[in-house]
Amino acid sequence: xxxxxxxxxxxPETGIQRSPGxxxxxxxxxxxxxSSFARRLDTLENKTIxxxxxxxxxxxxxMIELQKWFAEHMPNVKTIRKRKPGNVFMDDxxxxxxxxxxxxxxxxxxxAG
Amino acid sequence: MVRNDPRAVALPxxxxxxxxxxxxAEALDKYIVGNDPHTGKSVIxxxxxxxxxxxxxxxxxxxxxxxxxxxxTQTVLGPDTEExxxxxxxxxxxTDGLPIILPTEERVQKMLTGTxxxxxxxxxxxxxxxxxxxxxxNVRHVAVxxxxxxxxxxxxxxxxxxxxxxxxxLMPSTTAFGAMLVVNGPIRNEIGMNYGIGAFSPVxxxxxxxxxxxxxxxxxxxxxxxxxxxxxSQGNNLLYNNMCAAENEESNVWEPFHVSKGFKPSDSAxxxxxxxxxxxxxxxxxxxxxxxxxxxxxxxxxxxNSSATIIVDPLVVKNLKExxxxxxRKDFCRWLSESIKIPAGQYWKTDHIDMLVAPMAYKGVEPYxxxxxxxxxxxxxxxxxxxxxxxxxxxxxTSPLWKATDYGYVTSAPIDKWRxxxxxxxxxxxxxxxxxxPVQYDSSD
Numbered sequence: 221x222x223x224x225x226x227x228x229x230x231x232p233e234t235g236i237q238r239s240p241g242x243x244x245x246x247x248x249x250x251x252x253x254x255s256s257f258a259r260r261l262d263t264l265e266n267k268t269i270x271x272x273x274x275x276x277x278x279x280x281x282x283m284i285e286l287q288k289w290f291a292e293h294m295p296n297v298k299t300i301r302k303r304k305p306g307n308v309f310m311d312d313x314x315x316x317x318x319x320x321x322x323x324x325x326x327x328x329x330x331x332a333g
Numbered sequence: 334m335v336r337n338d339p340r341a342v343a344l345p346x347x348x349x350x351x352x353x354x355x356x357x358a359e360a361l362d363k364y365i366v367g368n369d370p371h372t373g374k375s376v377i378x379x380x381x382x383x384x385x386x387x388x389x390x391x392x393x394x395x396x397x398x399x400x401x402x403x404x405x406t407q408t409v410l411g412p413d414t415e416e417x418x419x420x421x422x423x424x425x426x427x428t429d430g431l432p433i434i435l436p437t438e439e440r441v442q443k444m445l446t447g448t449x450x451x452x453x454x455x456x457x458x459x460x461x462x463x464x465x466x467x468x469x470x471n472v473r474h475v476a477v478x479x480x481x482x483x484x485x486x487x488x489x490x491x492x493x494x495x496x497x498x499x500x501x502x503l504m505p506s507t508t509a510f511g512a513m514l515v516v517n518g519p520i521r522n523e524i525g526m527n528y529g530i531g532a533f534s535p536v537x538x539x540x541x542x543x544x545x546x547x548x549x550x551x552x553x554x555x556x557x558x559x560x561x562x563x564x565x566s567q568g569n570n571l572l573y574n575n576m577c578a579a580e581n582e583e584s585n586v587w588e589p590f591h592v593s594k595g596f597k598p599s600d601s602a603x604x605x606x607x608x609x610x611x612x613x614x615x616x617x618x619x620x621x622x623x624x625x626x627x628x629x630x631x632x633x634x635x636x637x638n639s640s641a642t643i644i645v646d647p648l649v650v651k652n653l654k655e656x657x658x659x660x661x662r663k664d665f666c667r668w669l670s671e672s673i674k675i676p677a678g679q680y681w682k683t684d685h686i687d688m689l690v691a692p693m694a695y696k697g698v699e700p701y702x703x704x705x706x707x708x709x710x711x712x713x714x715x716x717x718x719x720x721x722x723x724x725x726x727x728x729x730x731t732s733p734l735w736k737a738t739d740y741g742y743v744t745s746a747p748i749d750k751w752r753x754x755x756x757x758x759x760x761x762x763x764x765x766x767x768x769x770x771p772v773q774y775d776s777s778d
Contacts, residue, residue: 227415227418229410229435232427232549233369236469238406260384269369280354284358312696
């Protein structure tokens, strides 16, 4: 006769307390509510679009090609290429974003790896 | 991956095929006019549409206060068979796939005898980006995982010290981070850790189990959820036990590593390192000096923040001290820092340097700002800060070998605060615990 041993075990959820958390300082903030997004444009003609490279490898070359595409196919669109301030994961300052608010009409932001 | 980031839910995303990095201009042009793999629409048409289409109706970002995982916490499983429970632990994402020791109440209680800490004492707290939760974990939780890893109670203070750092060995990066766990101090010998022959080989219970316990903790803390918290494209099998070993203090002619971080030699402590590059050369230094060999190898790995960790056999340290004139660890690190040179162009064209160091150069942080202005062929000293070069001594003195890594030092933590409380009875003559002398009874004759 075979005896089958059965075990009752604790799980690794033992001793864990969950509670609502907050993003650590410097790890980014919540995305703005939809109502705070800039108003969309009716047309891109004669507008200034910032092409902002995140700093991830490949992003800068992608934006160069995107800029070429606009120059060739939509020459009335002015594009300005920039690299985001700070490292890829967080900002050092808001200078670029303030510049875009003042001088830009739209932003294309990317691209990761 | 950003689709899962609650901070980004409301943003309009357009996807190109992956990867973007390393492609020709022609390939990127095809991405731009080609289709978004998620929608099947042209990427450039989507860009234009997103910039000109009203955004009303887009989903709002969730409130982080309401992001708490609603999954029911289950602290007990069973009764069930060994086979079913092993499978259940794996299916729930609590193991590395290797068999575990099932954490019965009795086994967890026995593990808790390895520490004097209260089982309910909070060991650490961290934030989970994928669920928006703050996670606190106590001594009992760590004991459950220590049992799963196969630990003996005497290993438990070391595992608690690791847990107290709140560091995961698995990182939520698309790259393949590696980690290393080094133990210093008297506890190494007390629990039989290996710092000699084959210290990094799978032959020693304490090294194997303690290293694995760190990985199981990381898994149980939620750092192994593919496409939520685990993004490493290839992964890293060094993470099965995180290069766990002790330092060979007995044969090290320089000071022990933990002493260089402010501990006393009589303290026991763990130290954690993290990085990517791992150079494990087959040869030693028959035709060049050790210093010259390391110079060549480290020059191939442009460092972040001047960080390197070199794990050397005791024979190497003896040679460096006795034959190459480096009296202290600091002397050698200073020499490496000044001697290793690479062209500025090689440095700046290294992806992670461009991503993470170039922003400092743009901010004016030295020496990066100066290096950024140099011509590509100008030589720079990328290991400019000798304090960030770490030397750890491990090995059995069968060959003067080393492992050169780009690992940076993360942190150290004391072990002794987690030890079991000493017995109330002082045992100064060494007789405690020995059987009593045979008692002579009166004869009934």
